[in-house]
Amino acid sequence: MRKHCLRILIALFSFAGLGMAARGQVRDQIVVTIPFEFVVDGKTLPAGTYSVNRVTDTNPKTLILHSFENRTSVIVLPTRIEGGSADKVHVNFERAGGEYFLSKIATADNVFTVAVSRSAIVQAAAHPSTSASGSSGSK
Numbered sequence: 001m002r003k004h005c006l007r008i009l010i011a012l013f014s015f016a017g018l019g020m021a022a023r024g025q026v027r028d029q030i031v032v033t034i035p036f037e038f039v040v041d042g043k044t045l046p047a048g049t050y051s052v053n054r055v056t057d058t059n060p061k062t063l064i065l066h067s068f069e070n071r072t073s074v075i076v077l078p079t080r081i082e083g084g085s086a087d088k089v090h091v092n093f094e095r096a097g098g099e100y101f102l103s104k105i106a107t108a109d110n111v112f113t114v115a116v117s118r119s120a121i122v123q124a125a126a127h128p129s130t131s132a133s134g135s136s137g138s139k
Helices: 002-023 120-126
Strands: 030-033 038-040 042-044 048-056 057-065 070-077 080-083 090-096 098-108 111-112 134-138
Touching: 030 090, 042 070, 090 120, 098 120
Parallel strands: 038 098
Antiparallel strands: 030 048, 038 042, 048 057, 057 070, 080 111, 090 098, 090 134, 098 111
16 A cells, blocks of 8 residues: 555656646747847847847747846837747848848747838938848857
C-alpha cells in the first residue's frame, strides 16, 4: 500500500514538472542590436540592443520593444501576424530621407508586420538625403 501511494505521488510530481516546463517556454522573444536610430509608432528610439517580447503570453497581438541600456521602450501593435521560421529571426526597416522606420519583426514563432505611417515617410523623404530601401538589424 505504501509503495502504491509513493508511485502515485511520483507520477503527480512528474506531471506537474512537465506542465511547468511547457509553461516556461517564452514565445515571440528575440534580442536584436540595431546600429542606427529608428522610428516605431511615431517614437524615435536610439541605436542599441533591444529585446522584443509579447506583453502577455496569451496575446500575440501586442509586443513590447525594450532597451535596458537606453532605458526606452515602446508598445508595438502589429497590423498583420503570420507564422514564422526559427532560422529567419530578424527585424526589417523602411528607409526614407535618412530615417529608418521599423516595418517587420520576425521571431522563431511569428512574423509581425508593423504599420508605417505613409505621411511620416513622405515627410522624411522631403529631407535632403532621400533614399528608399530596406535594411535589417542583427540577431
